[in-house]
Amino acid sequence: MLALVLHGFGNAAVEEVPDPVPGPGEVVIDVTCVQPSVTECMLLAGEPIAMHQVLAARLAAGPTRFGGHEFAGVISAAGPPIPTNPPSGEKSDKSWRGVPDLSCQPGDLVTAVETAACGRCAACRRDRPDACPAPSVLGFTGPGAFAERVVVPARTVVRVPDGVSAAQAAAVQPLAGAIHGHAVAAVRPGDTVLIIGAGVMGLLHTRVARLGNAGQIIVTGRSAAKLELARRAGADLVLDATREDVVARVLEATEGIGADVVFECAGEFEQAARGVRRGGTIVMVSVLPNHAPAPLALLRERSVALLHPRSGAGGYAPGSSVFEHALRLVRRGDVELQGLISHRLKGIEALPEALEITRYKHRYGALGPAQVELA
Ligand SMILES: [Zn+2]
Incomplete structure (x- = not known):
């Protein structure tokens, strides 16, 4: 089959590779539609964000496959x-768990949760999969869907309901991330929510906030067109960060208090720290460099809670129940994903072009990542 092979940072090509062979409890999926994430584009280009060292070490050993989880x-x-018995070489059956039968059948249109806890370590055995030190992450710890076929554990598969297209399903992972982020932040009824950034993550967070508990929703951005989309997604107040003093306007809109919850989706951490209220919460959605500056004294003095949405590279993704919920919202029309898909390319050979468009949107x-349609 054909797949994207990485020869060095910034040097990826579509080439012939061996067909994947499913192991016990795994399924083969013929990829219909795939889109790169911005994080993947940054890592493939060699930017020093989380996971960079892991990928650099792999590349030092030779060409490798990387990316493809949406x-x-x-x-x-x-x-x-x-097998119900432990595999050969394992003495105790304590660490060996079977998985339930597959709920999907060959021929079903599916997507998959990208992160799966190992199911066998001490943390997993104690029902703390979020503490698993060695989860598998599709495209990161093994080959992903930048290929004609991909192998995933059957337990990570999520069936796409009728009425949702492959293009929409490929774009559902960021929505699942936004839903999960809101759950992690525990937005209370009437909370003022500040969303910094009006790109795909900002817009999805806006929509999820509007469907949930949020009271006033304030969105900042740098493009009039995207701020208009934010307004349509449910923002009460949109701020043009190129012309307005965002922090001053947030304080004005909250009677000098600041936002209860901030979703930082644009790498503007300082703005988040100054726009959040005392005792408020910042959810760090955007991918920051390993040594990004942060006003720690201010955060400490104002008792600000920093949370992470547990999704994306090196983290822990929302589980299949969140994916199923996200797909349900799309099917019902509560969240419109089609409008975020601005570029669709045909054929697996277009993957390098999709990476380029997504990295330099x-x-x-x-607007969103460039999608590649394979079938
Ligand atoms: Zn584990």
């Missing part, structure tokens, strides 16, 4: 069932 496809084959007038 996708949809059709199940084409299943591996053998998971502003140059290409792209």
